[in-house]
Amino acid sequence: MNNPEIEPGLRPGQALCVQEVAVYRGPHLYSRTKMVRIQLDLGRVEQYPTNLLPGFVDALLKHVPGLREHGCSYGEPGGLVLRMEEGTWLGHVAEHVAIELQNMAGADVARGKTRSVTNMPGVYNVMFEYENEDVGLLAGRFALELVNLLLPIELQGLAGADMIAPSPLALFAMPEALRVLRAMHSEIAFGPTTASIVREAEARSIPWRRLDNSSLVQLGYGKHIKRIRASCSSLTSEIAAEIASDKELTNRLLIEAGLPAPLGIVASSAEEAVEAARTLGLAVVIKPVDGNHGRGVNIGLSSQSEVEWGFEQARAHSSLVLVEQQFVGEDHRILVIGGRLVAAAKRVPAHVVGDGRATIAQLIDRKNEDPRRGNGHESALTRISIDECLIHYIARSGYTLASVPEWGKPVMLLPTANLSTGGTAIDCTEDIHPDNALIACRAARILGLDIAGIDFVAPDIRRSVLETGGGIIEVNAGPGFRMHLYPSQGKRRNVAAPVLDLLYPPGAPCRVPVLAVTGTNGKTTTTRMLAHILGADGQIVGITSTDGVYIDGRRIMEGDCTVQGARVSC
Template sequence: MTNPDPKAGGPVGSPAAAAPMRVLEKQIYRGPNIYGYEPMIRFQLDLGALEQFPSNTLPGFTDRLVALLPSLQAHGCCYRAPGGFIRRLRDGTWLGHVAEHVALDLQTLAGTRVTYGKTRSVKGQPGVYNVLYSYKEERVGLLAGVVALRLVQSLLPPELQGIQGLARLLPEEAARLDLDSPFDFQAELGELRRLVRKFALGPTTQSLVSEAERRGIPYLRLDDQSLVQLGYGKYQQQVRASITSKTPHIATSTASDKDLTKRLLDRAGLPVPQGVVVQTAEDAVAAARRLRGPVVTKPLDGNHGRGSR
């Protein structure tokens, strides 16, 4: 879950020639993966000049971070005991590892508790790290990564601030967050909480998911409403509120929703056509231009080609 301890001592390198942090890529794992059994987000972070500045070389960094997020004191990190992560901060750890813990803590503060993460250096690329952390709601997890990086950056000396590529992580549902504006902790935590409320499961579905968690049954949310998969592979079952896949209702309603069907097939690795759901003629024209080439319009819920153009 952690990087090796940096060597003790002051910073090396020149802040005047500071290269900013950069988010190079992202990947979303929606089930078991090579890093763990639960859904995770991975983003690749190039620390730039900050590779030469572990946390113990940044005066006041740890104290300011803990003042903003006192709940970080509960993180055990590699010591597996409360206070372990704070010990790592004071001994010195790199900022990709810090962003991992902050992204986890922000999700918990927003109302979706998660605890598992890890940060590993990328072989052959000095200063580049794979930052991984678990999530309950994908869009909340992505935004937590954005806010975590902005928070970490805001605590750095001015000459070391700067981050590129954040838009790679920003979910569409949080587009109103201005990445060029100064960091506002309460406002950005509030945006995370707004997304949690917007995509919260209904009471019936949530009670089933909570019981599945209690029994150690993994689950995946499959749409923005209440379609949830319990278990993996041949053992999986689906529920939508109180309806289960033991009846044909879920399969029928899913097949009637072209966008949901396409997303589920895409997640399974099957080829699907490019497309987008639009509400107005103007949106349809703009989407057609982005897709480039002949396009077909279809009703979201229909069959036998009725309504297709």
């Protein structure tokens, strides 16, 4: 990583020059925090601290206004600005810019450190925290490019930026750089469920690492490793998850156990669906047998044409369609973890409220302007999409997208209350009747799910459905947590804590002892001696050394594995 190429027309010592790049993925010499380290030679800019660069600070704050909130060594907002006005070097500035660029992209990082390199005048180790390695590296490059861009033209020049990360931009520009970082962060950031579990693990000092660019996360070390993918855990039974994905089978098992669940009939054609609706009577619900997120689900279908339409909507998501009785009441999600109810929320379908002037389409656009709403499941709420199902559903109430509802008139837009289709949630954990809570917990146990989301319809969740009617309409494996983490109304619930309690009960270990042996000669010999002593005590020992990785005395990898082998052992 040494001797990067210098741009044409520049000589060594003239340009900002990247000399080394390192990524620390765990505790290291400089911090316990994950960090990027960029060794930067300031060249002739070493002679120009920020107080000798007229207009630099104002220009930087115009591009990155969040730097005004950085406390730096003063420990309060404005501290960094004061440091720059007094005079500080550009490596230190680049550290803060790299942190703030990540925050502007959506990450939550704060820690940084810049130190001069001993016996190398003008050379600094610029270090900053990251959430995602790729986003952190690109933010580091963009930070140096921005700092370089704001220098007087006679001082400009940046060499070795490609050592940090390749840039997707032909020419650096701040708006485009932010767009790239935000898109990258959005694509690879954890969703609310996974993020909540990871934050809870950090609060308990449980080590974790990401295993892919999705939501597969490893918790713990060695024999204490557990894994999660969103709210599915190492304890989640595959059979239980398969049962939950089959809505007809789930209902049948619940009814056999004496729990309130709707009768249903599976249909493979529109004709069969119509016949099933006649058999069940009254208005029916039609849904995919193995669908999710409310896709293809429609309620209150009673006429032949509605049933046929509902069948086609459901069949777009599954080859088999379930026609079932419709429970009357409000829609709730009850979260059961480890056999215990930990949260409950009333779900309200996507809707708008008329003002006497705006059309339904305009009201939807206004609703989607809520900064809490985004695409998919990454935001607290989901944007409302105008599709065939929405248009058909409002038509059943006599509306079109061009209709202007009167002032104060609520207009329901969709038949289901899923957050993924634009619904909202109201916490009702403390209101749920004990009978309803017991029914939900029994349902999770019957299917064998460690973490289950029970969709529950009840006229009044404060009263027992054994008296009012209603019951379980669906059981979900891997339920999303965001309605409990970020309800539109009511108390937020730390539903990640019971997950960690389940995976690591109080007092349960999550780590294995790790010993590091360093020196000039005899490191491998010393390591083998330690392994022999611990093995004689009955311990299973993994070692990494210059000739391979060993677990319990057997070599599982050859070569110099002193660095990468540690991850294999853990």
